[in-house]
Amino acid sequence: MRIDRLSTGQALTQNGCGMQMATASPLAGAWIDAYDGHHPIVDVGCAYGLAVKEAAARSVPVLAIDCCEEHLEAVRHTCAGLPSFEGARFGRLPDDLSLPAASASSILVAEVLHFLNGPQCDRALAALHATLVPGGLLFVTAQSVEGFLKVVFPDGNAEARRVRDGVAKRAAAGERWPGTYVMESEDVDLEQIYSGVLRESVGAHLPPEALRAATPKYEVVHTAQHLRAGAERAGLIVVSAVETSHPGYPDGADVVQLVARRPL
Ligand SMILES: C[S@@+](CC[C@H](N)C(=O)[O-])C[C@H]1O[C@@H](n2cnc3c(N)ncnc32)[C@H](O)[C@@H]1O
Numbered sequence: 001m002r003i004d005r006l007s008t009g010q011a012l013t014q015n016g017c018g019m020q021m022a023t024a025s026p027l028a029g030a031w032i033d034a035y036d037g038h039h040p041i042v043d044v045g046c047a048y049g050l051a052v053k054e055a056a057a058r059s060v061p062v063l064a065i066d067c068c069e070e071h072l073e074a075v076r077h078t079c080a081g082l083p084s085f086e087g088a089r090f091g092r093l094p095d096d097l098s099l100p101a102a103s104a105s106s107i108l109v110a111e112v113l114h115f116l117n118g119p120q121c122d123r124a125l126a127a128l129h130a131t132l133v134p135g136g137l138l139f140v141t142a143q144s145v146e147g148f149l150k151v152v153f154p155d156g157n158a159e160a161r162r163v164r165d166g167v168a169k170r171a172a173a174g175e176r177w178p179g180t181y182v183m184e185s186e187d188v189d190l191e192q193i194y195s196g197v198l199r200e201s202v203g204a205h206l207p208p209e210a211l212r213a214a215t216p217k218y219e220v221v222h223t224a225q226h227l228r229a230g231a232e233r234a235g236l237i238v239v240s241a242v243e244t245s246h247p248g249y250p251d252g253a254d255v256v257q258l259v260a261r262r263p264l
Pocket of ligand 1: 015017021022045047066067071091092093110111112115
């Protein structure tokens with residue numbers, strides 16, 4: 001299998017899901033620390049296993065989940081021989097996570113929720129809640145509205161304003177996931193973003209077809225406020241929901257970071 005990398009370290013996915021970031025989620029350290037000593041920690045949407053490897057290197061029992069068999073094969077190869085690696089298994093949010101209820105002490109979902117629509121995000125959070133042991137912790141990072149706009153319209157121009165206003169209007173109308181605006185707006189063309197913006201900058205050395213193959217077909221962007229509300233609807237206790245930068249994005253873009261706990 002060929003893994004194409006940007007010059008800034010991100011690795012293109014095999015299944016039209018953008019890229020594995022250059023560094024693990026800023027929440028990866030806390031995700032590993034949340035191991036309860038009994039139940040494994042789980043990385044959902046592990047791609048090539050960047051965060052899984054960090055956990056296994058610290059001898060924490062870790063299970064890798066992804067919806068792409070090629071990614072899982074790569075993780076098995078990378079983590080073979082690491083004693084606390086508990087395997088790489090197929091699973092797909094929201095309805096096919098294929099993990100027993102109350103089986104994980106800590107779950108990481110990094111840069112995955114933006115491939116789900118609003119109702120799927122609600123079901124995903126409910127499924128993650130059910131998979132955690134009581135008291136277990138969920139760590140989510142996902143692309144934010146402002147982070148997305150910074151990449152797509154770096155000059156903060158009129159199109160960026162239109163997208164921002166579109167999201168704000170949907171939020172004001174009470175939509176649960178107003179970032180779905182991005183997929184329904186004619187102001188955003190994901191193919192153009194990946195094949196244009198990325199190729200001209202950090203992906204200049206890559207064949208255009210590799211970037212095109214990794215281009216997501218769907219991308220919802222999030223706000224801390226709406227991700228917090230989604231987690232609370234799923235019955236989780238939100239520990240924190242903030243927007244900060246992710247150094248592993250090509251431009252260190254802002255992401256929403258959510259930490260939430262399953263009640264005891
Ligand atoms: C953008 S990559 C992020 C990879 C990694 N978590 C990181 O932080 O760099 C998204 C990953 O999530 C996986 N994925 C996408 N949709 C998924 C779903 N519905 N359920 C499980 N995994 C999914 C993709 O196959 C891909 O490996």
